[in-house]
Amino acid sequence: MTRIAVAFAATVSVIVLLFSYRTSTHPSALGATGPTTRLPAGSAVPISPTTPSDPSSATPSGSPSATTGAGANGTYDGSAADTPYGPVQVRITLSGGRITAAQTVQVPNESRRDVEINNAAVPELVQETLQAQTAQIDTVSGATYTSEGYIQSLQSAIDAAHR
Template sequence: MRRIAIALAATVSIVVLLFSYRTSTDQTPVAAGRPLGGGQPSRTSAPVTSGPAASSPTTSGGASGGDGTFTGDAADTRYGPVQVRITVAGGRITDAQAIEYPQESGRDVRINSEAVPELNQEALQAQSAQIDTVSGATYTSEGYQQSLQSAIDAAHG
């Protein structure tokens, strides 16, 4: 009976070690804007609601409540701030750009070189901050949504 318990404990330990093994530790930077492997990042279907922003948004090119360019508040994330600027024409978002996002490490650059263009496109399609979170870039996606909502609020304000 004691041998069975030891064998079972050893097997469980080995399985835990196998599942906790990290397969990729590559920290080599990749040029921003260059897609990795030619594929698209996968997305989850559940939108994340935005929270309150820390500072007041800036506007240019028009009065609040109309057309123009609106910059949302910078949303602090675990890996750095994310800030979005939108252009509104005819009551619709015609352009959305992340003007600040994490780029401190090679990993940040690799992740965000795919995630940020996807988030920009999602904002244009959704015409709201209710956009999908990019898998593998959860913190950037959440910060993007918060800053985007802040810019939309400024456009409607």
């Protein structure tokens, strides 16, 4: 009888410990008070050396800065794609009908982990965009939501360029 009571008490203790374990990496969920890297809301994360440094020079979403067509030149913003961690928005620059630069206008940045993931993933996504010249690119392992949002916004920007 005492073996059953000890086994029952041990089982209950393990279950209580499992349910009290925190799995979130968000600093506020962990009670972190240290500094975190945060980007200002609406700030661009530059990826390409051709990224404009003056945000006021950017064209509105879907608005070309030159004529459209096969040889379209200009800057085009994709629509913001919602992800579970925040919006992802892409801006592309076309020259001679080719994507010559891509950058993210918005990426999730609420936690240090968001910033780490996006600092690693976005350059890979941009490189694939410049190589593929299309939105049919691979997702980055470990950044699935960002990748899917990037691809969705990239396709929107490409569509805007061909209007």
